[in-house]
Amino acid sequence: MKLEIDNLTVTYRNNGHNLLALDRIDLTLERGRITALVGESGSGKTTLGRTLMGLLPDNSESSGCIKLDENEILGLDEEGLNEIRWSKVAMVFQNQAANFNPAHRIIDQVAEPLIQRRNMKKDDARQSAGDALKRMGLLNHQAIRFPHELSGGEIQRSMLAMALIMEPELLILDEPTSALDAMTKAFVADVIDKVRQRGSSVLLITHDLDLAQKLSDDIAVLYLGRIMETMPAGELFLNPMHPYTLALGRSYPGVQVLRDLGGIRGEAFYRITHQHPQTGEKAMFHNHIIGPGSFHEDRHVPPAGCLFQPRCTQADGDCLLKNVSMINVGDHQVRCLRGGIVNRIELKGVSKRYGQVVALDCTNLDLRAGEVFCVVGETGSGKSTLAMIASGVLLPDSGLRFFDSIDMDEWRKKDYKSLAGRIGVVYQNPSQSVSHRLSVLDIVAEPLRIQGIGGDRKETFERVKKALADVRLPSEQEFLRRYPHELNLGAIQRVCIARALISEPSLLVADEPTSFLDPSVQAKVLKLLMELQTEKGLTMIFVTHDIGLARKIADRVGVMLAGKMVEIGPSSLVLGSPLHPYTSLLIKSAGGNGGGMVQMNAEPAKGGCSFAPRCTLADRACFWQLPPQVCLDGSYHSAACFRPQVTDNECFMENKPCLSGAAPACCN
Amino acid sequence: MKDGHYIKLTAVYFFAGLVMVYASYSLPKWLPGDFVTAMYYGSNVTLTAEQEAQIRACYPCQEGFSRYLLNLLSLKWGYSYAFLTPVSDLILEALPWTLLLFGGAHGASMLFGFIAGVEAAWRRGGWVEKAGVGCMTIMEGVPEMCTGVALLMLFALWLGWFPSSGAETAYSIYSAIERIWDMTHHLALPFTTLFLAYLPGNFLLTRGSMVMVLKEQFVQTARAKGLPPSRVRYAHAARNALLPMFTRFGLRIAFMVTGAVVVETIFSYPGMGTLLYKAIGLRDLSLIQGIVLISSLMVLFVNLAMEILYGIIDPRIRNAYKLPA
Numbered sequence: 001m002k003l004e005i006d007n008l009t010v011t012y013r014n015n016g017h018n019l020l021a022l023d024r025i026d027l028t029l030e031r032g033r034i035t036a037l038v039g040e041s042g043s044g045k046t047t048l049g050r051t052l053m054g055l056l057p058d059n060s061e062s063s064g065c066i067k068l069d070e071n072e073i074l075g076l077d078e079e080g081l082n083e084i085r086w087s088k089v090a091m092v093f094q095n096q097a098a099n100f101n102p103a104h105r106i107i108d109q110v111a112e113p114l115i116q117r118r119n120m121k122k123d124d125a126r127q128s129a130g131d132a133l134k135r136m137g138l139l140n141h142q143a144i145r146f147p148h149e150l151s152g153g154e155i156q157r158s159m160l161a162m163a164l165i166m167e168p169e170l171l172i173l174d175e176p177t178s179a180l181d182a183m184t185k186a187f188v189a190d191v192i193d194k195v196r197q198r199g200s201s202v203l204l205i206t207h208d209l210d211l212a213q214k215l216s217d218d219i220a221v222l223y224l225g226r227i228m229e230t231m232p233a234g235e236l237f238l239n240p241m242h243p244y245t246l247a248l249g250r251s252y253p254g255v256q257v258l259r260d261l262g263g264i265r266g267e268a269f270y271r272i273t274h275q276h277p278q279t280g281e282k283a284m285f286h287n288h289i290i291g292p293g294s295f296h297e298d299r300h301v302p303p304a305g306c307l308f309q310p311r312c313t314q315a316d317g318d319c320l321l322k323n324v325s326m327i328n329v330g331d332h333q334v335r336c337l338r339g340g341i342v343n344r345i346e347l348k349g350v351s352k353r354y355g356q357v358v359a360l361d362c363t364n365l366d367l368r369a370g371e372v373f374c375v376v377g378e379t380g381s382g383k384s385t386l387a388m389i390a391s392g393v394l395l396p397d398s399g400l401r402f403f404d405s406i407d408m409d410e411w412r413k414k415d416y417k418s419l420a421g422r423i424g425v426v427y428q429n430p431s432q433s434v435s436h437r438l439s440v441l442d443i444v445a446e447p448l449r450i451q452g453i454g455g456d457r458k459e460t461f462e463r464v465k466k467a468l469a470d471v472r473l474p475s476e477q478e479f480l481r482r483y484p485h486e487l488n489l490g491a492i493q494r495v496c497i498a499r500a501l502i503s504e505p506s507l508l509v510a511d512e513p514t515s516f517l518d519p520s521v522q523a524k525v526l527k528l529l530m531e532l533q534t535e536k537g538l539t540m541i542f543v544t545h546d547i548g549l550a551r552k553i554a555d556r557v558g559v560m561l562a563g564k565m566v567e568i569g570p571s572s573l574v575l576g577s578p579l580h581p582y583t584s585l586l587i588k589s590a591g592g593n594g595g596g597m598v599q600m601n602a603e604p605a606k607g608g609c610s611f612a613p614r615c616t617l618a619d620r621a622c623f624w625q626l627p628p629q630v631c632l633d634g635s636y637h638s639a640a641c642f643r644p645q646v647t648d649n650e651c652f653m654e655n656k657p658c659l660s661g662a663a664p665a666c667c668n
Numbered sequence: 669m670k671d672g673h674y675i676k677l678t679a680v681y682f683f684a685g686l687v688m689v690y691a692s693y694s695l696p697k698w699l700p701g702d703f704v705t706a707m708y709y710g711s712n713v714t715l716t717a718e719q720e721a722q723i724r725a726c727y728p729c730q731e732g733f734s735r736y737l738l739n740l741l742s743l744k745w746g747y748s749y750a751f752l753t754p755v756s757d758l759i760l761e762a763l764p765w766t767l768l769l770f771g772g773a774h775g776a777s778m779l780f781g782f783i784a785g786v787e788a789a790w791r792r793g794g795w796v797e798k799a800g801v802g803c804m805t806i807m808e809g810v811p812e813m814c815t816g817v818a819l820l821m822l823f824a825l826w827l828g829w830f831p832s833s834g835a836e837t838a839y840s841i842y843s844a845i846e847r848i849w850d851m852t853h854h855l856a857l858p859f860t861t862l863f864l865a866y867l868p869g870n871f872l873l874t875r876g877s878m879v880m881v882l883k884e885q886f887v888q889t890a891r892a893k894g895l896p897p898s899r900v901r902y903a904h905a906a907r908n909a910l911l912p913m914f915t916r917f918g919l920r921i922a923f924m925v926t927g928a929v930v931v932e933t934i935f936s937y938p939g940m941g942t943l944l945y946k947a948i949g950l951r952d953l954s955l956i957q958g959i960v961l962i963s964s965l966m967v968l969f970v971n972l973a974m975e976i977l978y979g980i981i982d983p984r985i986r987n988a989y990k991l992p993a
Contacts, residue, residue: 053892058793078897085894093892098885102984103907113893146983162893 001069001088001169001201003029003052008064008074010047010056010225018061021047023225025064029170034192034202036212036233038248039222040264045205046094048222049172052203053091054081068170086113090168094175096155100147107133107143110162117166132161137187153184160191171195172203177211189215209236209252221245224307231332238570238636241332241340244308246370247534250555256572258551259372265535266311306337313537314342314369343405344369344507344539345390350399352385359385361563362399369506370537372530374550374571376586377560383543384428384511386560390541391425391509403507421451424500426510428543430493434484441480443495444468447503467498472524489516497525504536511543526553547590551575559583562610569637579630579639579646582611609642617643681972688968692961693736696953703749706951740961746954750947755958758943763962765835766932766939769855770924773862778917781867785874785913786906789882801875804868812865816934819857830857833936858935866920873916877909884908910981918974925963 010022021044029035037045050056052066054076066074073084093099100109111129114120120128133143136157147155156176163171173192177185185208192215196202206212212219213236221229221244229242237254240246250262306312309319319337326333334340345367352360360382367373367390375383388394389401392408401408403419411419427433434443444464448454454463465475471494473479484492493516500508508529514522530553532538544550550557554571559580567580578584609615612622622642630644631637701709704723708715715723739746745755788797824832831837835854842850881887882905890904920927928941936942940959947955979986 055888055892082894082896085892087894091892093885093889095885099889101886101890101904101908103982104903112895116895116899117893148984 001031001199003069003089003170003201004065004067005029005048005052006065006067008048008051008062008066010044010051010060010062012057013059013061021060021225022051022062025225025227027220027227027230029201029203031169031201032196032199033218034196034204034216036204036206036216036219037222038206038209038212038219038236040248041207042224043222044225045222046174047225049091049174049203049205052089052170052172053085054078055091086163086168087117087166088168089170089172090163090166091172092156092159092163092174092176094178096159097147097152099159100155102147105144105146106138106150106158109147110143110158110165113162113166129161129165132165133158136161136191153180156180156184156188157191160188164195167198168200170201170203172205174205175207176204177206177208185211207252209249210254210256213237221248226307226335227326228308228335229332235332241329241334242308242336243312243314243341243370243537246341247311250534254572256576258572258575259554260530260552262530263534264311265313306335313535314338341368341370343367344371344403345408346400346402346405347386347390348400348402350386350389350396350401352382352389352394352396358563360389360396363565365390365558365565367507367539367541369539370533371555372533372540372542372553374542374544374554374557375560376544376547376550376557378586379545380562381560382563383560385563386565387509387511387541387543388425391423391507392419393425417451421447421453421503422506424503424505424508426493426496426500426508426513428511428515430489430496430516431484433496434492434499436484438483439480440468440482440484440487440495443484444499444502447499451503453503463502464498467502468495470501470528471495471498472521473498490518490521493517494521494525501532506537507539507541509541512545513542514549515545529553547575547587559586564610564640566611566641567639569632569639573632573637577645579632579637579644580611580641581615581617581643581645583639584645585614609640615643619643677972677975681968685965685968688964689737689740689961690733692957692964693733696956696960699948699951699956701951703951703953706949707750745958748947748952748955750950750952750955755954758955759940759958759962762938762940762943765937766924766928766941768851769858769932769937769939770862770921770928772855773859774866774917774920776859777863777866778870778913780863781870782874782906782910782913785871786878786901786909788871789875789878789909790901790905792879792882797875800871804871807864808868808872810864812861813930813934815864816858816861816931819861820934823857830854832857835938854937858931858937861931861934869916870913873912874906874909877912878905881905881909908982911978914977914981915974918970922967922970924966925959 005025005027008022008025009020012019012021025048027035027048037048039045047056051062051074054073056062062074064074065072068084068088073081076084100106104112107126107129110133111120111122111125114125114128115122118125130140130143134140138154138157138161142150142154143158147158150158160176171192176188176192180188189211192202192204202216204212204216213233216233219229219231219233219236220227221231221242223244229240229245231239231241231245236245237249237257240249244264247262247264250259251264253261305321306315306319306324309315312319316338322337324335324337326335327339329340332340343366345365347363347365349362349364350360351358351362363386365373365386375386377383385394389396392401392403392412403411403422408419438446441461441464444467445454445460448460448463454460464480468475468479473491473494484495487495493513497510497513500510514525517525526549529538529540533540540553542550542553551571554575556569557567557571557574558565559567559574559578559582561582567574567578567583574583575587578587608621608623608625609618609627612618615622619642625642627640627642630639630641630646632644632646702724704715704720743756745759747753748755748758751758784800788800791797820832823830831854836847836850837854840850884905887900887905890900895904925940925944928939929945930941931937932939932941933945940962943955944959946952947959
């Protein structure tokens with residue numbers, strides 16, 4: 001069985017303002033594969049499912065083709081559809097309990113298609129239905145109950161039994177696990193997996209991104225009726241390419257996700273097509289993107305532009321105007337003019353020495369726009385050096401730096417001010433990073449003055465007040481006139497954060513930015529930063545000793561040891577299941593555990609792993625050879641270690657090129 | 669459902685029945701006047717108080733409630749002074765006619781209204797449905813008295829196709845088939861009156877609830893299962909639109925006797941309504957008591973039957989009786 005959807009468009013008529021539910025969808029469902037369809041509500045997921053069943057309401061119009069084994073099924077009449085329904089394409093609808101007729105017993109409803117469609121005898125059909133229900137874990141006495149007498153999980157399993165009773169070749173599941181407990185969810189997932197093994201194809205419509213990622217083979221991301229990205233399922237959280245996929249993943253409280261929930265900026269819109277004269281032109285059909293509370297006149301979006309553009313944090317002028325088509329990026333297909341999420345900063349083989357001390361050994365680092373990267377590690381491991389090189393403040397001895405794909409060193413030489421305006425820096429020691437001769441107003445306004453972007457006095461003043469209010473400092477005249485020595489350390493640190501953010505940078509490099517804040521203020525400042533990440537796509541490099549903090553805010557974590565990035569990867573993996581023994585030790589120590597676990601000032605081995613003298617797992621090789629790169633989870637999680645702590649059931653690859661690039665090939 | 673529930677239900681209904689018996693015994697006594705005043709009401713004779721008392725003395729006065737109750741249990745329903753016949757005979761004679769007329773009209777209007785309502789809702793938005801709803805709404809506004817009088821004048825008095833009164837031709841000797849034809853012939857006009865009176869309600873009610881049910885998801889599921897359209901319509905949708913209609917049927921049946929008064933009087937149909945009308949006119953106390961009792965017991969019985977049938981029609985109601993422990 002193969003189902004090909006080609007250029008499918010579905011609109012709902014509504015008094016001239018037609019709702020565009022699906023827009024030129026191309027999707028192929030293959031035999032024995034599970035395709036997950038994810039996206040916000042209103043993106044047209046359910047409409048797609050219902051279109052395949054021929055169950056669109058009367059006020060809908062559809063065009064395009066849907067081919068089931070080369071037979072067109074779109075536009076078939078009721079009789080033709082009844083041939084296909086349930087025997088070839090079956091659907092598990094959303095809101096399960098409402099899908100059963102309250103007046104008939106479960107078993108009769110499950111048996112009904114057999115009786116009516118296959119002309120089976122009533123007793124035989126009931127027998128088969130009973131068996132099917134039993135396979136779903138429903139006992140006989142439950143099977144003969146009425147729908148309202150069963151629990152949600154039992155209803156869901158009955159629904160699956162009913163959908164599978166005619167052994168369909170395509171099973172559409174609309175939110176099959178919503179409102180189910182974890183056990184039932186796992187059971188349902190197993191059932192779906194068995195359907196795949198039997199050779200049927202499955203279309204899984206779900207909000208449950210964990211399920212989509214674990215269960216499905218491919219994922220298609222739908223936004224406002226268009227497919228924005230298709231990808232292999234495993235990459236949903238690890239390597240989203242479209243900004244929408246990334247934002248969607250950040251909004252989902254996955255089981256393994258450690259960081260706080262982000263979101264997608266702006267409101268979920270819907271699209272309508274209608275006809276009315278534009279100024280000076282004749283009437284024409286065009287799209288609108290309509291959000292709650294807006295007049296559609298404000299939102300004339302030309303059909304050419306990117307749909308996600310109003311909510312995208314990396315959109316530029318082209319996104320508003322140019323036509324966006326699907327492009328292939330690796331295994332992904334992405335509908336993004338900028339080729340997916342862009343890299344904000346790229347460090348290629350940067351290193352730094354202070355005399356004999358290697359502060360930073362040759363290091364690669366790519367940060368994508370809107371990413372929060374936390375650098376953790378013991379003191380003296382080169383965290384601050386790395387951060388300051390990334391911020392452009394410190395010159396590396398070797399290596400290349402790119403900011404928004406432009407060579408940072410050249411940019412720095414040409415026009416330092418415009419580069420500095422895009423990078424905000426919070427230095428490690430707040431009291432030393434402000435001039436004691438300047439008042440609070442002058443400190444915070446200084447970047448604006450230097451870069452000449454503050455406007456007149458009044459505007460500068462207003463922006464300073466706003467910046468101070470954002471970091472929960474008073475913004476009265478009296479406070480603005482104060483000098484640093486009149487403030488406590490926490491207040492000075494917040495002044496520093498306000499100063500870093502006032503030029504609205506796209507990269508914030510912060511070295512221990514909240515070390516002097518009390519927990520309540522720290523929480524508020526972090527919330528502000530996370531909000532800036534969601535709303536403006538602020539990219540952050542956070543240097544911190546606080547593993548707990550890193551857990552809460554980081555998308556990715558890098559672990560530094562003696563000038564090397566020894567482990568790097570998504571925060572849930574690095575902090576959840578660390579590979580390097582050093583990372584484990586860091587995490588353990590962060591919990592406030594003592595007990596002779598930690599040795600300080602161990603003499604590092606020459607040429608071997610710097611952690612070897614302290615490592616309980618170390619053997620001879622660790623002392624004399626450079627540890628190899630170990631990559632896990634599709635090479636998004638890597639560590640430099642001979643004895644990585646890989647749990648038994650995970651396989652790992654050695655010496656494969658790592659995408660995250662902690663130790664590059666250039667530094668041998 | 670547990671047996672305990674039925675026992676409780678029966679006990680409640682038995683008690684309610686007792687109250688009904690007392691009410692039907694005592695309430696008619698409140699009527700002003702008695703059969704003596706009623707007897708001479710229309711004539712020129714004016715009785716003195718003394719004469720009235722003498723006449724009244726000829727008839728034994730009605731005994732107390734306990735006696736009445738005992739008599740009821742031994743199936744002695746009293747004696748009608750006006751008709752000089754036992755009350756039970758009168759009622760047994762009239763009841764079948766009413767049941768025939770009303771049961772028939774109700775049954776037919778329900779069946780027809782239901783099917784028409786289901787089909788109309790299925791074709792929602794089409795001209796058949798719109799025309800149907802329009803006509804039925806107008807018909808619903810016409811009281812049965814008007815329809816009855818109009819039919820009587822047109823078909824009985826003017827065209828003369830149907831007899832204007834009675835349930836069968838008096839003093840005739842017919843074979844069984846001829847008799848049935850004769851009864852049908854007499855039944856036609858009152859039956860049509862009632863059918864037309866009840867049909868619009870049944871139609872509109874069914875259509876209304878059907879329209880709601882058709883929006884339910886399980887109807888969509890039934891369609892998705894590729895079932896034949898008639899199966900989707902009746903086994904799934906209509907099955908769940910049945911309840912309001914059934915409730916209406918129950919209510920109407922319960923008030924059969926009182927509802928019968930108008931139509932039966934117009935067509936002089938010898939049913940319970942006519943009998944009640946006459947009995948009240950003649951202040952025939954025992955007969956009134958008997959009819960009221962029959963009618964109130966009927967209400968109780970229908971209620972009980974509905975309560976049990978509800979659970980069969982909608983299984984969810986069955987569980988509503990289960991109180992949390």
